């Protein structure tokens with residue numbers, strides 16, 4: 411079949427130009443309708459796509475939430491597992507530095523704290539050797555000016571042997587004879603020397619000669635740095651800096667063994683050779699009498715919860731600051747929450 415447009419049938423009696431115009435109009439209308447339909451469909455499509463996307467995002471967020479929740483549960487489970495694991499040693503009845511006697515020691519346990527003032531010095535390693543031999547701790551009240559010339563390994567060895575390090579001022583200044591600022595500085599300089607050597611301060615303070623407990627500089631420093639202030643009790647201490655103890659190791663040892671009682675805080679000096687030489691006999695004798703050796707902080711923890719200031723006064727005790735020297739109280743613990751005192755045991 412041949413293509414013969416010229417012979418195509420036309421509307422009868424119509425003007426070809428008018429017919430074409432009408433056709434164009436009809437075509438235009440059709441295009442307009444199709445465009446409108448297209449636009450409507452396009453809008454509908456866009457709306458649907460948007461809706462689908464929103465739903466997808468929401469589902470994604472829900473998934474994240476679920477994942478997070480799952481992770482959270484997983485972490486909690488892990489934490490529970492870890493907590494269960496770590497709770498084992500916590501429930502093990504091992505005495506720790508800050509636990510009181512009720513938690514750490516059976517009722518009736520005889521506790522004693524050996525303390526060494528004025529070091530570190532040439533005999534200090536020998537003291538540590540003896541402590542290590544017997545497997546016991548002690549407390550060293552150090553002078554800052556001595557600390558500066560000491561090998562840090564010696565100080566670290568004290569800590570490794572579970573010993574406690576105390577602040578005995580920088581230069582053995584008697585704090586009852588200086589003003590508040592000087593007392594504060596003496597204690598601060600000693601702690602700074604310790605910080606420089608081992609990165610930690612002392613935990614307890616003993617003022618030289620046990621004097622100056624009423625000095626506001628001492629109290630201020632002790633409170634600010636949470637350091638207990640403790641002296642000693644008299645009768646078990648052999649006064650190793652004078653005769654007859656000085657120079658007589660056997661006398662020194664026997665004096666402590668014969669006069670010790672539970673909760674005693676024994677004053678010694680590692681600067682005295684005879685004291686150092688007395689230690690093996692002294693420690694063995696105390697062990698034979700059933701004593702358990704503790705640090706000063708352990709001793710205070712073991713006694714401070716047993717008696718407070720009101721009870722102490724009711725029993726005729728007086729404040730340490732009023733009582734020393736020669737008074738009935740050997741130690742005082744500052745109670746930081748209330749600024750009240752708790753005392754250690756009564757002396758003789």
Ligand SMILES: [Zn+2]
Nearest residue numbers: 527528618619
């Ligand atoms: Zn001293």
